[in-house]
Amino acid sequence: MKPFSYARPADVAEAVRTVATEPGAVFLGGGTNLVDHLKLGVARPELVVDVRRLTSRAVVDLEDGGLRIGAAVTNAELAADRRVRERYPVLAQALLSGATGQLRNMATTGGNPLQRTRCVYFQDVTTACNKREPGSGCTAVGGSTRNHAILGTPGVLPDPTAAETCIATHPSDMAVALAALDALVHVQGPAGERLVPFPELHRLPDDDPSRDTVLEHGELITAIDLPPLAAGARSAYRKVRDRASYAFALVSVAAVVPGDGEIRLALGGVAHKPWRARRAEEILRGAPLTEHAVRGAMEAELTAAQPQPGVDGGNGFKIPLVQRTVVATVRDLALEA
Amino acid sequence: MPELLDPRAIGTDLARRDGAAKVCGTATYAFETPVERPAFAHIVQATVPLGRITAVDTSAVDALDGVLAVLTAGNAERLAWTDDRELAVLQDDEVAFRGQPVGVVIAETSELARQAADLLRFTYDEREHDSELTVDHPGLYKPDKVNAGFPTDTAEGDVAGAMATAHATVEQTYATAMYHNNPLEPHATTALWDAEAEVPLTLWDSTQGVHPARSTVAKIFGLERERIRVVCPYVGGGFGSKGTPHANLVLAAMAARALPGRPVRLALTRQQMFFLAGYRTPTIQRMQVAADRTGRLQAIAIDVVEQTSRIKEFAEQTGVPTRMMYASPSRRTTHRVAALDVPVPSWMRAPGECPGMFGPEVALDELAEALEMDPVELRIRNEPEKDPESGKPWSSRNLVACLREGAERFGWADRPPAGHRDGDWLVGTGVASSVYPTYRQASSTATVRFEAGRYAVEIGAADLGTGAWTVLPQIAADALDVPVDDVEVRIGDTRYPRASVAGGSSGTNTWGSAIVVAAGAFRDKFGGDPADGDEVSGDVDQAERDSDHAAYAFGAQFTEVRVHADTGELRVPRLYGVFAAGRIVNPRTARSQLIGGMTMGLSMALHENSVWDPRVGQVVNHDLAEYHISVNADVADVQAHWIDEHDPWVNVMGSKGIGEIGITGTAAAVVNAVHRATGIRVRDLPVTLDKVLAGLP
């Protein structure tokens, strides 16, 4: 644990300016992830800038029928919002499947998608990790990989010493739902506001596993918009884990059927980011959503999957598991109709 | 045969005497003991799995204000006794396992101590380490004996012959994982050294035994026992990991001695508990069972492979329950141990019986399947008339009654067929037996004193949340023949008479027996109308002790497991246990113990698994977000029942231990139920969804 300063600026502009000009500064939301990292030495900031009271804590209706969620809205509040439950069940279900009541009361809309991987080596400063310490190598490859990625993994695998090596997964449930909903992220930076489509917020490890998202240092999430869904649209979130609650997903699926012959599928627990199954979506476009069709589409999606061996048995099981889970989720959605 | 106490308070549902203080937060635990100006210590751990420290750089720490001391092998005091290398901390430059203490920092605040610990720089000369247990590890050896003093190997009859000729046989290998006790309250101490005082060293420590802890500390520091006081009114769980002192207690005492007059607080972090507080060894169990056409066992054998630390032998007695559980003319048990560069294993709830009732109880299920026989019936058929190992009669043995009553309560006869499907779920049911020996420790003394119209009973016992604060007054009340409200029991302090460790489910048996002796002596000496201050002591060694019978508690566990047909997720709607554990002194606290044990057994079945990374040489899932224990949502209905058992031999309360039996057999019952649901036999724990995917439709 390293001492740090704490600041609570007057407004968003000041907060953004403060963090943007101080390389060692970080934003603090509910603190449920960052504070753990401060204790473990995973995060070693000089300055912690509390933004919890600066952004909106309201969910407001947009003219187009969508919703705007302020970055300070807690996960608990959002999951309980009647409009979210009725119009975006995938999101309410994802939120409620995450963490615990106590954590959801603290966790924020801005902080949740930016929580960091639960890779055990990332969280242990005595082991090498490219995400925590760029260039130090990756202890996860060939180690405990049960919770790790099978999709979008870097080409350098399995070299543990390469700076690009990283098989971490993004742990958020909420983010998987937001990716399937094609949400839009309002980002405030030193140069002004920009909108980032949610599926493009997170990145693959590529050449720099230390970067989880496309956000630049000092960019603040102020709100997230949910685009409108047609009246007949259906959606669901299915999370699979060993323990029935208080566990991160082994795999998860957010499925949205907007009602125009399309299906949107986002997968959790399988990649460095919430994984939009674009290939499967493409195959299924306009097709009847039979079990057979969905299974075939997922097979195509997963041809590139790279199972990881590991000291804990590895994560090859995620390939059949995610396929089965998608098939079941879409089947149950169809039954609902 | 001892004359049983006439139970009046015994058997009643007395609420916990310490309950209100605990739920109001006024019960003080070791770390929060109110003291003046406490300093805070933080342990620094080795970051290599094997090697030697070649340099220590403290310069970054020297610059920090508020750091009071940094102790390393270079400047720490030399200890008087260093034979136990787990406890011989900071005595040399050797690193025997990753995470071993290499220093301790003491500072004005805990944050500062932790910061300073991060800033210390150790340079190591690292050597290649060996930390992976395998069934054919070249270093496997036969220990002289296994824990609790049992012989390492036993053999009778001709197992190989029976395996070759019997009607049905099973030969399989089973594995249990590495487990960490993880009590909610971490290992913690507040320590004070005041050389001028009559009792210079005071340790407020979270321990399962104040007197045993004091003896160990006395030996290590070369102090007379009388010069040390250990205090522990409350414990937030121990599950064996606080049964013997670990390095943290020695470091806390060292830290206090380095800062005379200043109380020092030291607590392990959750992560540190995965290196320094003991754990249950992983086990590999090769089972052989053979039976005739009628299901009578012809042979049962278990060959156990497990690990210990290279610096200290701890040989879990995994094969021991196989020696006595069922009747079989041919039996064999062996233990082989690999000494690895790993942290030191230690006691964990039902050592021996917990892992040792996994392989055999699954193998019996496999045998029942081969015989096409009801697994309840198979167990009943192999009921031994007397202890197969010692040849002694049982003090009481009601396994069959537990199996029958459990089957009745569970609705076993009407259980669904194998592979039954209910909506999205595959449904299976399973059964296994439970067992735990009835132990009584050799020494414990209680004092009874008449004080202001009430009876004070003093004994240095420990209540780890089990109920000693409540149960001991019940025993004392009946022994003194007074209402329980007239009795005050004082425990958890070496100022009270010497008491044994709360371990081996022996506490109530041992301390209760001592109290009954003291109460009898008190009445003999002072009659029914004592004067204020009248006092007498009694020792457990004056209590009648039977050695002609084999004494065990028994039980049977039944479970319904549902496996999701799409995803393989496992949920447990029902887990029922029926136990025969002598007279139940307090049904409320007993039920908690039994349900707690069963829950821990369920956790072992479905979740618990300290993931060892042999490349790094440590447990990598070292916190409670990653090391999963079962939660309420995993299980719906957990019930513990007991049959009315009156054991005339064990002690005058007629009681056997109940703290550990609940965890034994549970995991096997779950595995057996998963097999019935899916057709998949999982032989290595935990049973996670990936292992059953292949059996799903």
Ligand SMILES: Cc1cc2nc3c(=O)[nH]c(=O)nc-3n(C[C@H](O)[C@H](O)[C@H](O)COP(=O)(O)OP(=O)(O)OC[C@H]3O[C@@H](n4cnc5c(N)ncnc54)[C@H](O)[C@@H]3O)c2cc1C
């Ligand atoms: C034991 C445990 C179990 C959990 N289980 C689950 C689970 O099952 N599923 C799940 O999805 N999550 C789970 N979580 C994680 C939890 O959901 C996250 O910790 C939480 O959502 C993070 O939100 P926060 O507001 O507390 O973020 P913080 O901890 O405050 O911040 C997280 C990160 O986001 C940054 N940040 C915060 N706000 C902003 C902003 N407005 N703009 C830009 N950057 C910002 C911070 O700098 C930090 O890097 C679990 C957490 C714990 C501790």
